[in-house]
Amino acid sequence: MKPPAFEYVAAGSVEEAVSLLAQHDGEAKVIAGGQSLVPMLNFRLLAPAVLVDLNRIPGLDGVTEHDGGLRIGALTRHRTLETSDVIKARFPVLNAAMQFVAHLAIRNRGTIGGSLCHADPAAELPTMAVLLDAEIEAAGPDGERVIAARDFFESALATTLEEDEIVTGVRLPALPAQAGWAFEEFARRSGDFGIAGVGATIALQDDIVAEARVALLGVGQTPLRASAAEKALQGQRHDAELIAAAAEAAREAAEPEDDLHGSADYRRHLVGVLTRRALEAAWRRASGEAS
Amino acid sequence: MSDTLRIALTVNGVPCEKDVEPRMLLADFLRETLGLTGTHIGCEQGVCGACTVLLNGDSVRSCLTFAVQLDGAEIETVESLGSVEDLDPLQQAYREHGALQCGFCTPGMLITTIDLLQKYPLASDEEIREGLSGNLCRCTGYEHIVDAVRAVAKAQAERDKGSSP
Numbered sequence: 001m002k003p004p005a006f007e008y009v010a011a012g013s014v015e016e017a018v019s020l021l022a023q024h025d026g027e028a029k030v031i032a033g034g035q036s037l038v039p040m041l042n043f044r045l046l047a048p049a050v051l052v053d054l055n056r057i058p059g060l061d062g063v064t065e066h067d068g069g070l071r072i073g074a075l076t077r078h079r080t081l082e083t084s085d086v087i088k089a090r091f092p093v094l095n096a097a098m099q100f101v102a103h104l105a106i107r108n109r110g111t112i113g114g115s116l117c118h119a120d121p122a123a124e125l126p127t128m129a130v131l132l133d134a135e136i137e138a139a140g141p142d143g144e145r146v147i148a149a150r151d152f153f154e155s156a157l158a159t160t161l162e163e164d165e166i167v168t169g170v171r172l173p174a175l176p177a178q179a180g181w182a183f184e185e186f187a188r189r190s191g192d193f194g195i196a197g198v199g200a201t202i203a204l205q206d207d208i209v210a211e212a213r214v215a216l217l218g219v220g221q222t223p224l225r226a227s228a229a230e231k232a233l234q235g236q237r238h239d240a241e242l243i244a245a246a247a248e249a250a251r252e253a254a255e256p257e258d259d260l261h262g263s264a265d266y267r268r269h270l271v272g273v274l275t276r277r278a279l280e281a282a283w284r285r286a287s288g289e290a291s
Numbered sequence: 292m293s294d295t296l297r298i299a300l301t302v303n304g305v306p307c308e309k310d311v312e313p314r315m316l317l318a319d320f321l322r323e324t325l326g327l328t329g330t331h332i333g334c335e336q337g338v339c340g341a342c343t344v345l346l347n348g349d350s351v352r353s354c355l356t357f358a359v360q361l362d363g364a365e366i367e368t369v370e371s372l373g374s375v376e377d378l379d380p381l382q383q384a385y386r387e388h389g390a391l392q393c394g395f396c397t398p399g400m401l402i403t404t405i406d407l408l409q410k411y412p413l414a415s416d417e418e419i420r421e422g423l424s425g426n427l428c429r430c431t432g433y434e435h436i437v438d439a440v441r442a443v444a445k446a447q448a449e450r451d452k453g454s455s456p
Contacts, residue, residue, distance in 0.1 A: 001335065002314065002316070002319070003314045003316070004314065005313070005314050006314060007294070007313060008296065008357070008359050008360075010360070031357075031360075034355055034356065035352075038316075038337070038354070038355040038356070038357075039335075039355065041314075042335045042336060042354070043336070051313065051357075053360055102425070103426075104350055104403070104407065104410065105343050105349075105350040105406070106352065106425065108349040108350055109346075109349075109352070109356070189424065190424040191424050191425055
């Protein structure tokens, strides 16, 4: 189908974009890469009165150093994240996850800010934001605020962003030194949304887990952190039974639903298998073995 | 109908200035406004890849981009390649390998191949298949398309090797 009629404004600055959103009081939508928004417009699932285009705002993209970690501008394209050397070096798990994001033509256009705001629980970037304890910068009429990723995702396709706020950037705090990492995802076809996925990081101190993180994709209303699995790993040495117990804890943390692509049981099963694989791979990397 | 806005852009090297409704998709702009019907519209949701064109050199779905966003942009469509009498080497490879049957997906396949060749080494069939996986073909079973892309990637790699000091 064709999209419904709307007015179009290319915002020249963040302030202008925010003021347009406030002025139209919930009737305006932001467009960045448009790779999730435009299909919804074409299907007429949405009919905003006004589209506010962020693509012309200078300085809204790019990857920069921030407080020991990185800051990624909201308009940074997936293709940039896929190819950025600094991301490959500092957040290799994010680089690994980008390999699963859609297809080249979509990655050329899609943005990190757009993906986070679209908040699809089966998408890679929201899951990475939750895994990496990202801090999301939002600008509104009253100025800027920073929202922790875990407080940002409210439900499927819903965030805690206000209607007159836009995301301007994403901060990724540094991972512990030498942290091992892994991202595992299962989809039926290359580039599809995952049926289930797992991101993990493990930091060791004298072979003992100093910090472990496990994030789950596609098995809840939002990306989930498997806190019980993380707790089970904390302070432990490598052991196959321990990994199995953590994978079981992650399986229990999943809150999947049946849909066209897979049953809830199947998804839960996948979480167990993928968590085990991710933890083994992350542990190998953390202990300095070749990946 | 909402008010139109004026855009000035370059399509296949030709500058043009048009008034467009904001909701007009780039795919419809190319086909309806400019009469460039080489760009095909399949799914209108970014899945099938038939409408893929180059925007400032990068492949994009023209069904997921609004013409009104493209003031100042450079667009290249399948019409920027060779003519029937004088095929582009990429088109020639598709022809030689029988990489099309009905031809509906071919414009998107060709444009995608151009972007893949400039961004990835395409040294293995796995990489070629991964690269083409965003474009659907219902006739060929993909084998001959992979053959054509492999041949072009190989020729390009040999050229690059020959030209390096």
